[in-house]
Amino acid sequence: MNIVTLEQLVKIYHTRMRRGNITALNEVSLDIEQGEIFGLLGPNGAGKTTLMKILLGITRPTTGQVVVMGLPPGDAGSREKVGYLPENHRFPSHLTGMGLLQLAGRMCGMPTSAIKGRAEELLAVVGMDKWGDTKIRKYSKGMMQRIGLAQALINDPDLLCLDEPTDGVDPVGKVEIRQVLEKVRAQGKTVLLNSHLLSEVESVADRVAILSKGRVKRLDSVSNLTSRQLEYEIEADVGDRFIEIPEEIGKQIAVTANGMRVELKKKEGINYIIDELRQRRINIYSIQPVRLSLEQSFFELVQDQSTPGGTQGTGGAV
Ligand SMILES: Nc1ncnc2c1ncn2[C@@H]1O[C@H](COP(=O)(O)OP(=O)(O)O)[C@@H](O)[C@H]1O
Numbered sequence: 029m030n031i032v033t034l035e036q037l038v039k040i041y042h043t044r045m046r047r048g049n050i051t052a053l054n055e056v057s058l059d060i061e062q063g064e065i066f067g068l069l070g071p072n073g074a075g076k077t078t079l080m081k082i083l084l085g086i087t088r089p090t091t092g093q094v095v096v097m098g099l100p101p102g103d104a105g106s107r108e109k110v111g112y113l114p115e116n117h118r119f120p121s122h123l124t125g126m127g128l129l130q131l132a133g134r135m136c137g138m139p140t141s142a143i144k145g146r147a148e149e150l151l152a153v154v155g156m157d158k159w160g161d162t163k164i165r166k167y168s169k170g171m172m173q174r175i176g177l178a179q180a181l182i183n184d185p186d187l188l189c190l191d192e193p194t195d196g197v198d199p200v201g202k203v204e205i206r207q208v209l210e211k212v213r214a215q216g217k218t219v220l221l222n223s224h225l226l227s228e229v230e231s232v233a234d235r236v237a238i239l240s241k242g243r244v245k246r247l248d249s250v251s252n253l254t255s256r257q258l259e260y261e262i263e264a265d266v267g268d269r270f271i272e273i274p275e276e277i278g279k280q281i282a283v284t285a286n287g288m289r290v291e292l293k294k295k296e297g298i299n300y301i302i303d304e305l306r307q308r309r310i311n312i313y314s315i316q317p318v319r320l321s322l323e324q325s326f327f328e329l330v331q332d333q334s335t336p337g338g339t340q341g342t343g344g345a346v
């Protein structure tokens with residue numbers, strides 16, 4: 029079942045400044061299915077926040093169709109089932125963490141009697157149980173993100189929208205946030221995760237859309253995005269030898285620390301390689317398909333395109 033359906037979504041911002049009109053989203057069509065963690069990945073300015081705001085009903089699309097849980101975006105009926113952690117949020121700093129969660133509970137119409145218990149439960153879920161009585165102004169960036177995640181979960185939403193949730197969060201916190209998202213998914217709920225950090229999306233998302241300059245460049249499962257067809261890593265005592273392989277079978281493309289890497293024409297070709305190595309009495313320990321990290325896959329994708337750009341920065345950010 030689709031929780032979100034976007035069809036031919038276009039968003040043009042009209043600005044009075046010299047930049048003129050900005051096409052933030054250009055004919056974006058995608059579905060988000062119930063129970064998945066869907067990652068929206070792309071460099072800064074790609075249109076991720078705009079897309080999320082449109083499906084929350086905060087921003088209106090210029091043209092195109094948006095359906096959220098069977099309703100138009102921002103409809104009261106769908107809004108109460110959605111949780112949202114905005115990018116660069118500024119929660120009232122005079123509130124304590126507990127105070128913020130109680131405010132969030134009241135704002136989404138929860139009965140007062142239920143709010144405190146739920147807030148305490150969520151403080152524990154995000155690892156903030158010792159900090160509930162501390163004012164937000166004393167929180168670090170990572171603590172702000174944790175409390176932000178907790179307020180997004182206050183109404184036990186069916187769809188959780190997180191815009192750059194791990195911004196400023198330390199590595200331990202990142203793992204903990206990932207565990208929270210996995211728990212949410214295990215309850216059959218859906219998560220939309222915006223991020224410019226490949227490694228983060230890769231570790232948690234089921235499917236990923238790569239957005240660049242307002243367009244979806246690719247939409248696929250993480251495993252499809254990262255598997256490369258017919259390349260195998262063979263762990264074997266080949267030393268630094270290159271094994272001669274007939275062209276119709278494939279070729280050895282590298283000598284590696286533990287063996288060799290081959291590229292085959294057909295999957296069955298692996299048998300030829302095994303026979304060849306065994307005939308030479310070379311020990312084989314393992315054979316594995318080569319997987320690319322999402323980062324490599326993304327850069328290959330961008331490089332494949334004749335149009336320039338889309339990438340910004342290195343080291344895990346796109
Ligand atoms: N309110 C706005 N007015 C004008 N331009 C905007 C506005 N919001 C975003 N943009 C522009 O739209 C493009 C996409 O922005 P955004 O959706 O924030 O991307 P991302 O979240 O991927 O960084 C950028 O070029 C940005 O400058």
Ligand SMILES: [Mg+2]
Pocket residue numbers: 076077078115191
């Ligand atoms: Mg953004």
